[in-house]
Structures are given as C-alpha cells and as structure tokens.
Amino acid sequence: MGEFEFDADTRLSGEGPEFEASLGETWSGVPGVNGGFMLALCTRALARVLPFPDPLVISGFYLRPGSPGPARVSTEVIRAGKTTAFGEAALWRDGKQVLRTTAAFTDLAQAAARPGGHAFSAGT
Secondary structure, three states, X not given: OOOOHHHHHOOOEXXXXXXXXXXXXXXXXXXXXXXXXXXXXXXXXXXXXXXXXXXXXXXXXXXXXXXXXXXXEEEEEEEEOOOEEEEXXXXXXXXXEEEEEXXXXXXXXXXXXXXXXXXXXXXX
C-alpha cells in the first residue's frame, strides 16, 4: 500500500534523540500550524526512541503557535521498564520551544498475550 499524505508529512529525519521535521503549509491555519499535527510529530519521535511501539497516553503543552518551516524535535527517555516506557519530546521552531509532550508507551500485543492481559481496541 502506498504512503498516505499524513504519513509523508510527519516523516522525521535523523537517528535520535533529535530529529528534523517540516511544519508544512498543508497543516497550517489560524493562528498557526495545527496542534494535532505537531503532537503527531512528537509522538512519532518518541516511538523511535522508546522500546515499545504503542502510545498509551500523551500530554501536550502548547507554549506558542507553530509556524510553517523547518523544525526540530528533541526527545528524552525518562524511564523504560519491562512493560512500559515513559518519555518526553519538545518541538522547536526558530530556536523557540513550541510544544512539550510527555508520553507512556507499551506493547499492546504483548499485553494481550499475557495471562489476564487485555488488548485495547475500539470494540471492547
């Protein structure tokens, strides 16, 4: 299957813990770049540095509106345990922090496979 526009627009370059991104005009409005789009960039960056693939919870703190153009996403692993990892990411534009996020990640497939485990899905 081909790449979707959102997947292409949220692509990151770099190996971490810092990544380069682009805040495109496609996701801009008033007063700036869409907050959900910027949060997605931070989430993708955390997925690349944390040892588990699935986000459980993400919190975002918007410090100023984002503007279109090149951006940097910095990440930090706060703690990685056996089943859950916690991290934070910050999105920077023109040397100013625009968004700070914290998140917890796990592996939902492994959680469902454990005795008494549960998988989170839209139908349950």
